[in-house]
Structure formats: structure tokens, C-alpha cells
Amino acid sequence: MTTRNLDALFHPRAIALVGASNRPGSIGAVIARNLFEAGFEGPILTVNPKERAIRSSLNYASVADLPIAVDLAVVAAPPDTVPAIITQLGEKGCRAAVVLRAGYGPGEQIETAQQRQAMLDAARPYLLRVLGPNGLGFISTRPHINASIAHLMPAKGDVAFVSQSGAMTSAVLDWAHTRGFGFSHVVSLGESADVDFGDMLDYLALDNTTRAILLYVEHVKDARKFMSAGRIAARSKPVIVIKAGRGAAGARAAQSHTGVLAGSDLVYDAAFRRAGMLRVHELRELFEAVSTLAAGIKLTGDRLTILTNGGGAGVVAVDAVEGIPGRLGVLKPETVEALDKIIPVSWARANPVDIVDDADGARYGAALKVLLADKGADAVLVLNCPSSVADSGQAADAVITVLETRMRAPVLTCWLGETAAAGARRRFAARRIPTYETPDEAVRAFGHLVSYQRNQTQLMETPPARTFEDPDRAKARELVEKVLGEGRSALSEVEAKTVLCAYDIPVVETRVAATPEDAGRCAAEIGWPVVVKVLSHDLTHKSDVGGVRLDLRSSAAVEDACRAIIASVAEKRPGAHIAGFTVQAMVRRPNAQELIAGIAYDKTFGPVVLFGQGGTAVEVIGDRAVALPPLNGVLAREMIERTRVAKLLAGYRDHPPADMGAVAGTLVKLAELLADLPQIAELDINPLLADENGVIALDARIVVHETRVEGTDRFAIKPYPSSEVFELALTDGSKVALRPIRPEDEPALVDLVHRSDPQDVRMRFLGSVKDFPHLMAARLSQIDYDREMAFVAIEPNGDTCGVVRIISDPDNEAAEYAIMVRSDMKGKGLGYQLMTEILAHARKRGLKTVFGDVLRENGPMLHLAEDLGFKVTAGSEDPTVMRVVLDLSATPAPAGAGAGAGL
Known part of the structure; x- marks a missing residue:
């Protein structure tokens, strides 16, 4: 649905507990204890037709008897009574409800689709949000709400945990409690009948009490909603996920190698990566990763240099590097020369840098400064082993001193041992310097940073659905439709190669x-x-x-x-x-590698592109990578690099490097084929030969099925809308280009704000903006085209002179607009044309209303809104803000809207 009314879940003014009980051990008694003992400052009202009081608080016989309106209700009642209770709550003005397990066994849970639907139907007229059913509930530490049946209340923190498993929720709470780890929110989704991962990610992305988000995922219901919300959240804070169920049994029915190889867990992995999330596999890793990413370290590469006072610890760390997405850095000659002046002559002059067991704080600090200046390293891991001839605490203080002038420098620390290391670890933690107990944990943390940085880079990529201008789409579509018309599901080899030829993929x-x-x-x-x-x-x-x-x-x-x-x-x-x-x-190409490239369909995330080592033993070798379309060259190359065969493609001995551009181009063309031909369910090119002269497909297989869905509608990620590019003619005779915004427009947005009058900036942001920080600019330029659109107006010299956007709710019914025109461009009709184009886009995507908040003193914007058909009404509780609303169904589009010409 949307984040609508989720504020009632986390910030209610009053709470009702329906199904409260005094009977020891009952769900109603447990939830009553948790609610009353958490310390919520507002009223908590209980409902039970058989009790006079609950925990010494006056009880009410029914929801209708409640003396005041409540924002949040916790419902622990028999399943057949829940829809009626929801209706009563809605009539009383309640905006959110947590539906817990009502009874003591599975037979008493809300299990059937009919029961769930009746509950949702009861909630819909009141826009009442439902968390659950059959979850543990939720905990929010700052407002002191424990609306759960959890066995303990966590400490306050700035990490949110959202889980599909009640058992995992309890385990995480227990694990964190013994380690003093706190949370901002803990949410057990249960069956996610209404509130799901997408809703929670949308809410937590903007929650200023949450610094990082942890997810425990068993399955995703709405892939595009999950990806859209996840990509938005991951742009603003770390999102770390554990995914349960790593098997690929669901792929066994596939007809092609590609379908078998693209197991569901591999697709989930690709989805998390593309959403900018970090996936971990163990509970301990989950919290390690939070601490690591929270340090704010930004990597520029994947090379690690190790500084140690113990050779054995260094070797352990080197061994651990073999198992992560990173590598050892190579010391520059000038670095070796500088270290020669610091370290005793016996050192190995290589990475790891062993500064010997008598290394004092001065040697640690000097060596660390040298390594931080080395361009051959992207991060430094500092190890310390307890020594009878040197003080571990002094070494830690030296590292801290170096980092005091290098905030967020890429440094990780590992002080081995317990007694001697405890104080050092505390001092590192107090200064948010990442620190770990063992070398392998520290190296794994570096791997987390590398993976996270790579995923964040993927998040910035917004490829269009189509990049090649000359595929013979009509020929390919005609052939596929012919096969389907004959009642076949598989193309012959010749037919499959004909389709590939239409997309300029070389075939024999x-x-x-x-x-x-x-x-x-x-x-x-x-x-x-x-x-x-x-x-x-x-x-x-x-x-x-x-x-x-x-x-x-x-x-x-x-x-x-x-x-x-x-x-x-x-x-x-x-x-x-x-x-x-x-x-x-x-075909005889002695230097060629046998590859497989293809398309498979995942029941959750839709079509995916697969790449790996090919040949007749493809399924035995199992060397493959999966990516979600759309793709571009950057994403395709990253996909290739995740396979073992990539090292062979890079060349070795007398084998020259393969034409990586041709290999990556093939994958991009397959993604484009997916956008054009939604009938394709599976596709194999195996083998695809690749060498220094390019690629050639020796065999191909395509499986098709009937569908009426547009190609890109199947994608879990909406492509960059490259077709929406216009030219606008301004009233002074000049022209500007109009196109959808891209992530690389972030500096242009900052420039637009800085070159505008402060008063105009205040009108745009409804308040003074002294600075325009990176996070805000990034959030405005890195949008998800599934629910947002922003057009930037660009002058012939390349400068951005205006931007207009809409952000729709996930129901795709209403959208909020925002517009800004650079101050020196005002009075040329640009604002009117930007609004006209964004409203045309809103109509095209089926939105019903567009609204905006405008300062009462912003006369020009209010007049423009009225000219476009908006109705002006009083805004929120703030008397200085007006609300303007446009009913798109009742307001015709101006002539020429959506084309840019003559406006």
C-alpha cells in the first residue's frame, strides 16, 4: 500500500488493547504486561467483555465503549471476530492495528485467505493499516511502545529490525540483549496481509531515529514494490539483509540450462545487490556489518593492506582475504622506501607489513601514516598481538591519534586477545573506529565494505530499457508469434538463432x-x-x-x-x-572460452539475465551470475566479473584477453530483447564462444509462452524512461531540453540551488535552506521511476535551469509535486511548461490527483496552480502553508502537453 497512517503505528497518542486478559500465560496478559510496563506516556485502554479491570486499569466491554479516540489498536481476539473489531476501530477513528496470534495453537490463527481478506475489507474504508496477522507485533523504543508478545524490551538504539519470522525476532532480541545492542524499532511482519517490507522500508528511510535497517527475509510478495522501496532506503542509510531458504528447488522444472542455473536464491542475491543492500548469511555477521557500515568508511576500490606486529596474525588475515570480494594491495616502491626508515631491517618489504613484536605506539603511528598515503591500498587493517615487550594500549592510542586528523579514514582494527585487548577495543568503539576480535572477522568486515560499495555503485546505474537503435524487432516478434500460433512453446535452433540475429548477436x-x-x-x-x-x-x-x-x-x-x-x-x-x-x-577458435548467456524467469522477480561458463557440463560447473534487467555496459561487466570464468576471459599465458565489450554487449542485448519480447520465458546461448575477435553463438534455445503483459512491466526495476525527452520553446525565443533526471545530475541540482535567490529557495523548500547537503541532493537525483518522476530543464550550454517532480504513493492514485526554476530564468514561461509536462506524465501513468503544499506568501506559485486548474485550500495545521489539489480526471490536458513542442 503506502506509508499512509504508519505514523499512527509508531507515534500514537493513545493505544487500545482489544483482547486484554488477566489470565496468566495468555496472549492477552502478555501483551498487556508489555504495553503497560514499556513506559508509554499516553493512555492505554483495554477491551474485554468479561473483565472489570486489567492490571489495575479500568477495562471497557467493547470498542464502542472507549471514551476517547485511539490511533493504534493491538488486537488479540479470535479470528472470526477480527473483521468486526477492525470495523469498530475504524468507526472510532483508529488508524493502525496490530493483529497478533489470537489463540494458543495453529488452529486459532488467521490462516485462510477469506479471513485475511475480510479483515482487509473491513480496514479499507477507514484507511486503517494492519500489521500482521500472526506476528509478534512491534516495539518502538523511543516512544516506549512494546506492542508485542516478545519476552523482553530492547535497549534504545538507532537500528531498525524488520522480520518475517517471529522466532527470528525473538532470537535477535535475545542475542542483542546480552550484548547491549539497542534498536529504534523491531517489527514482526507476520503474514504481511497489509504492511510489508516495502511499506516498512519506505517509512524507515525517512525515520530520523533509524541509522541502519536490518531485514530478515523469507520471501518477497511484490518484487517491484520491494525493489522500489529498498532502493530508496538504501540511498539514505545501510540496509543489511539475511535471506532464509537458500535452495534452488524451484528451478527444477525449467526447460533450459539457464532456467535451472538461475535458482531462486541466486535471483534474490541479485535483487539485494541491485537494490544497494548488503546481504549477510549469519546472525553474528548481521550485527558486525551494522557496526562496520555505521563507521561511514567509503572505499574507492577493493585492495587491503595489513599492518601487524605478529607474522602469524598477518598470515591468518591473508588467508581470509581469499574468501572475500577483495584482494591484497601491492606496496608502492616509495611506500617501501618510507617504511624502511621505520621498521627494523628484517621486515619482508611486502604486504602484510610486519613491524615486529616490539613495535611501540610511535612505530604503529608512523607506519599507519605511510600506508594511508599509499595509492596502492584502499583500506588498512591494523592488527595487534599481545606482547611482553610492547604496550597494546599505547599502540591503540597511536592509531587513534593518527585517525583524529583523518576522519572516516579507511582503517579497520583488530586487537587480539582478551585482557590486554579489552581496553583498546573500548577506546576504538567510543570513537567509532571499526574493531574486531579476530583477523578473519576483520577481513570479513572489509569484504562487507567492498560488497556494499559495489552494490551502492550498482544502485546509481539507471539504464534505459533499450540502448540499441537497430534491432529488427518486428522480425523477431513475428517469428515468436508464429511459433505460438502453431501451438509450440519452443523455437527450433534455426528459429532461435534468427531471433538472436535480429538483435545483432553473431551466430554461426x-x-x-x-x-x-x-x-x-x-x-x-x-x-x-x-x-x-x-x-x-x-x-x-x-x-x-x-x-x-x-x-x-x-x-x-x-x-x-x-x-x-x-x-x-x-x-x-x-x-x-x-x-x-x-x-x-x-567453428575453430582455439583461444575461445565456452560461455553461457541466457534468460530465465523467476516467479518473484520476473525475468533475469544469466551468464557463466558454458559447455555440456554447465550445470556441473555451476559457475554463473544473475542480474535483473535492465542492463547497461557497467552492470553487464560487473555481472561478468562475479564469475570464475572472468579470470580466463581476462587472458592468461599465450591466450589473449577476450573482447569483453562484445561479451557485455551480448548481455545488454538480451536484456533489451526481454523488454521487446515478453513472450520469451527462457533462452539459452550455449556455447557462446568468446575470444579476442568477439563472440559467436554456436547453439541457442528459446522457450516462449502467451502473455499480454508489456515487456518492461515484468521487470522488478523500472528502466530509465529514455523516450521522455522533449524540447521546450520559451517565451523569449530560447529553447531548453527536458529529460528525466539521472543520478549524475546531483551536482547540477546543487548548482541550481546555489545560483538561485535565497528567497526562491525558501519558497521551494517551505523554509530557509542554508546549505544543500549531499544526502538531500542525492535523494532528489537518484529516484525510482516506478513511483517518481523528475524532469530537468537543460540549457544549450549544459546548465540545469529548472526541475519539476512528482512522487506518487505506491497505490499510484495521488502524487505530490515540487518545482523549482533558477531565479534568472523566471518570467520566461519555463515554470508553466514544466508543470504542464509533469501533469501530462501524471495523466499518462493513471494518477487521479496531484497536490502540493505552497507557502501562503508564494503568490506566483498559487496563481500558476490556479491557471492549471488546481483548487487552493487551507493546508495542514500550519497557517502559513496552502494546499493545492488538481483532479486530473476532471481537468483536461492543455493542447500539446506531453510533447514539449510549442509550449
Whole structure:
């Protein structure tokens, strides 16, 4: 749904507990204890038809008897009574409800779809939000709300935890309690009938009491909503996730190699990565990662240098680097020269830098300064082992002193041991310097930083759905529709290669032969040697039934091979219909790597692109990476780098590097094919040969199905809307370009604000803005096109002179607008045209209303709104703000709107 009324969940003025009880051990008694003992400052009213008082507080027989309105209700009642209770609460003005487990066993939980739907139907007329059912409830520490059946109240903190598992919620609370770890909010979603991950991510992204968000995910219901909200949240604060259920059993029914390899967990992993989140696999890692990311360290690469006073500890750390997405840095010659003046002559002059066990604070500090200046390292891990000849505390103080003048320097620390290390760890923690107990934990933390930084880079990428201008889309679409019209679900090899050709993916010439004799004649025309394959719609993988023969050098050999294929298929797959054979040249590219590239469909996240090492043993090797479309060259190359075969593609010994541009381009073209042909469910190119001369597809398979969904509507991430580019003519005769905003427009937004009159800036932001911080500019330029749109107006010299945006609720019904025109561009009609274009976009996406808040003194904006058909009303509780609202269905679009021309 939306974040609407979630403020009633976390900041209620009064709370009602429906189903409160005095019976020891009952759900009603547990929740009553938690609510009353948490320290909530507002009234807590209880409802139970059989009790006079609950915990010495006056009880009410029914919701209707409550003497005041409540914002939040906690419902612990039998399932068949919940819809009626929700209705009564809505009538009393309640805006949010937590529906807990009502009874003592599974038979008494809200289990059926009918029960859930009745509950939601009861809530809808009142816009009442429902958390649950069948969860533990939630805890919010600052307002002292414990609306849960959890066994303890956590300490205050600035980390939010949202979980689909009640058991995991309890475990995390227990784990954190023993370690003094605090939370801002703890939310158990239960069945997520209404409030889900998307809603919580949207809310927590803007919650100033939350510094980081932790998720425990079992499954995602609405992929686009999750990705949209997750990408917005991850731009403003770390989002760290544990995903349960890492198996890929759901892929077993796939018809292609790609479908089998793209297991559901791999797709979830790709989704988290693309959303800018960090995935971890253990509970301990979850909290380690929070501490690491909270330090604010920003990496520029993946190279780690290790500074240690113990060789063994350094070796342990080096070994751990092998298991993370990072590598050891190589010391620059000038760094070695500088260290020679600091470290005793016996040191190895390599990474790890062993400064010997007698290293005092001065040596630690001097060595750390040198390593921080080394351009060959992106971070430094400082290790310390207890020593009888040097003071560990003094070494820690030296590190702290160095970092006092280098805020957020990329330094991690690990003081080994207990007694000698405890004080140092406390001092590091007090200054938010990341510190760990063991070298492998510290290296794993560096891996978290590397992964997080890479994911944040992916988050900045906003590729369009289509980047190539000349695919023969009509030809490919006609062929797919022909196959579906014949009642087939699989294209033949020749048909599949024809589709690839339409998208400029090189394929080997392939001919179809009906008989062994025809195959021999085709082979003679192509030239020797050749490859022959069986042609059958009944066979998924030809090699499995002996349906492929290689390196044939005569017509007789081709005919014999065809007859051997017929016999082999009859033995291994009796009943399979053989339509003929395909004949193609035997491609000899000795330096080429066999790859697989393809498309699969995930039931949660929709279509995905897969890449990895190919060949007949592709599923045994299991070397693959998955990415969500749309793709561009940057995302495609990152995808390639996540595979083991990438090292072979980079070249080795006498094998030159492969044409990585051609490999990445193939993946981008496959993503574009997905945008154009939603009928494609699975696609294999295996093998795709890649060498220094480019790529060529030797075999291809495509599975199709009927669908009426547009291609990009299946995507979990909405592409950059590159088609919405216009030219606007201003009243002074000048022209500006108008296009959707991109992340790289952030500096231009800052420049726009700085070049505008402070009074104009105050009108835009409804208050004084002394500075325009990076986070605000990033949030305004890095948007999710599924629910937002921002157009930037750009002068011929490249300067941004205006921006207009709408942000819609997830229901896609209403949107808030905002507009700003650079002060020196006012009076040229730019503001009117920007508003006209954004309203045209709102109409196109089916929004019903557009609204905005305008300062009462902002006469020009109020007049412009009235000219466009907005109705001006009193705003919120602030008398200085007016609310302007436009009913799009009742207001026709101006002539030419949406085209930019002549406005």
C-alpha cells in the first residue's frame, strides 16, 4: 500500500488493547504486561467483555465503549471476530492495528485467505493499516511502545529490525540483549496481509531515529514494490539483509540450462545487490556489518593492506582475504622506501607489513601514516598481538591519534586477545573506529565494505530499457508469434538463432536438412568440417541423447552421423519426433572460452539475465551470475566479473584477453530483447564462444509462452524512461531540453540551488535552506521511476535551469509535486511548461490527483496552480502553508502537453 497512517503505528497518542486478559500465560496478559510496563506516556485502554479491570486499569466491554479516540489498536481476539473489531476501530477513528496470534495453537490463527481478506475489507474504508496477522507485533523504543508478545524490551538504539519470522525476532532480541545492542524499532511482519517490507522500508528511510535497517527475509510478495522501496532506503542509510531458504528447488522444472542455473536464491542475491543492500548469511555477521557500515568508511576500490606486529596474525588475515570480494594491495616502491626508515631491517618489504613484536605506539603511528598515503591500498587493517615487550594500549592510542586528523579514514582494527585487548577495543568503539576480535572477522568486515560499495555503485546505474537503435524487432516478434500460433512453446535452433540475429548477436550459419542425404548436400555447400545436430521439438538438450556430432569432413560422414543420431534418439528417448537435422560449420577458435548467456524467469522477480561458463557440463560447473534487467555496459561487466570464468576471459599465458565489450554487449542485448519480447520465458546461448575477435553463438534455445503483459512491466526495476525527452520553446525565443533526471545530475541540482535567490529557495523548500547537503541532493537525483518522476530543464550550454517532480504513493492514485526554476530564468514561461509536462506524465501513468503544499506568501506559485486548474485550500495545521489539489480526471490536458513542442 503506502506509508499512509504508519505514523499512527509508531507515534500514537493513545493505544487500545482489544483482547486484554488477566489470565496468566495468555496472549492477552502478555501483551498487556508489555504495553503497560514499556513506559508509554499516553493512555492505554483495554477491551474485554468479561473483565472489570486489567492490571489495575479500568477495562471497557467493547470498542464502542472507549471514551476517547485511539490511533493504534493491538488486537488479540479470535479470528472470526477480527473483521468486526477492525470495523469498530475504524468507526472510532483508529488508524493502525496490530493483529497478533489470537489463540494458543495453529488452529486459532488467521490462516485462510477469506479471513485475511475480510479483515482487509473491513480496514479499507477507514484507511486503517494492519500489521500482521500472526506476528509478534512491534516495539518502538523511543516512544516506549512494546506492542508485542516478545519476552523482553530492547535497549534504545538507532537500528531498525524488520522480520518475517517471529522466532527470528525473538532470537535477535535475545542475542542483542546480552550484548547491549539497542534498536529504534523491531517489527514482526507476520503474514504481511497489509504492511510489508516495502511499506516498512519506505517509512524507515525517512525515520530520523533509524541509522541502519536490518531485514530478515523469507520471501518477497511484490518484487517491484520491494525493489522500489529498498532502493530508496538504501540511498539514505545501510540496509543489511539475511535471506532464509537458500535452495534452488524451484528451478527444477525449467526447460533450459539457464532456467535451472538461475535458482531462486541466486535471483534474490541479485535483487539485494541491485537494490544497494548488503546481504549477510549469519546472525553474528548481521550485527558486525551494522557496526562496520555505521563507521561511514567509503572505499574507492577493493585492495587491503595489513599492518601487524605478529607474522602469524598477518598470515591468518591473508588467508581470509581469499574468501572475500577483495584482494591484497601491492606496496608502492616509495611506500617501501618510507617504511624502511621505520621498521627494523628484517621486515619482508611486502604486504602484510610486519613491524615486529616490539613495535611501540610511535612505530604503529608512523607506519599507519605511510600506508594511508599509499595509492596502492584502499583500506588498512591494523592488527595487534599481545606482547611482553610492547604496550597494546599505547599502540591503540597511536592509531587513534593518527585517525583524529583523518576522519572516516579507511582503517579497520583488530586487537587480539582478551585482557590486554579489552581496553583498546573500548577506546576504538567510543570513537567509532571499526574493531574486531579476530583477523578473519576483520577481513570479513572489509569484504562487507567492498560488497556494499559495489552494490551502492550498482544502485546509481539507471539504464534505459533499450540502448540499441537497430534491432529488427518486428522480425523477431513475428517469428515468436508464429511459433505460438502453431501451438509450440519452443523455437527450433534455426528459429532461435534468427531471433538472436535480429538483435545483432553473431551466430554461426545454420541450415536445416530433412534427411541424412539432405544434410550431406548442405554440408558440402557450407564446407568442411561441419557439425550436425538433431532437430526435434521433443528434445531439450541434444547432447543428452547423442544428438550432436562434431568435426565431420565428408558427405558420407555426415550421412552416417545422421543415421547414428536417429538410432541413439530411438534408444534413449523412444517416441521423440525427429523433424530433421541442422548443419553448421565447425567453428575453430582455439583461444575461445565456452560461455553461457541466457534468460530465465523467476516467479518473484520476473525475468533475469544469466551468464557463466558454458559447455555440456554447465550445470556441473555451476559457475554463473544473475542480474535483473535492465542492463547497461557497467552492470553487464560487473555481472561478468562475479564469475570464475572472468579470470580466463581476462587472458592468461599465450591466450589473449577476450573482447569483453562484445561479451557485455551480448548481455545488454538480451536484456533489451526481454523488454521487446515478453513472450520469451527462457533462452539459452550455449556455447557462446568468446575470444579476442568477439563472440559467436554456436547453439541457442528459446522457450516462449502467451502473455499480454508489456515487456518492461515484468521487470522488478523500472528502466530509465529514455523516450521522455522533449524540447521546450520559451517565451523569449530560447529553447531548453527536458529529460528525466539521472543520478549524475546531483551536482547540477546543487548548482541550481546555489545560483538561485535565497528567497526562491525558501519558497521551494517551505523554509530557509542554508546549505544543500549531499544526502538531500542525492535523494532528489537518484529516484525510482516506478513511483517518481523528475524532469530537468537543460540549457544549450549544459546548465540545469529548472526541475519539476512528482512522487506518487505506491497505490499510484495521488502524487505530490515540487518545482523549482533558477531565479534568472523566471518570467520566461519555463515554470508553466514544466508543470504542464509533469501533469501530462501524471495523466499518462493513471494518477487521479496531484497536490502540493505552497507557502501562503508564494503568490506566483498559487496563481500558476490556479491557471492549471488546481483548487487552493487551507493546508495542514500550519497557517502559513496552502494546499493545492488538481483532479486530473476532471481537468483536461492543455493542447500539446506531453510533447514539449510549442509550449
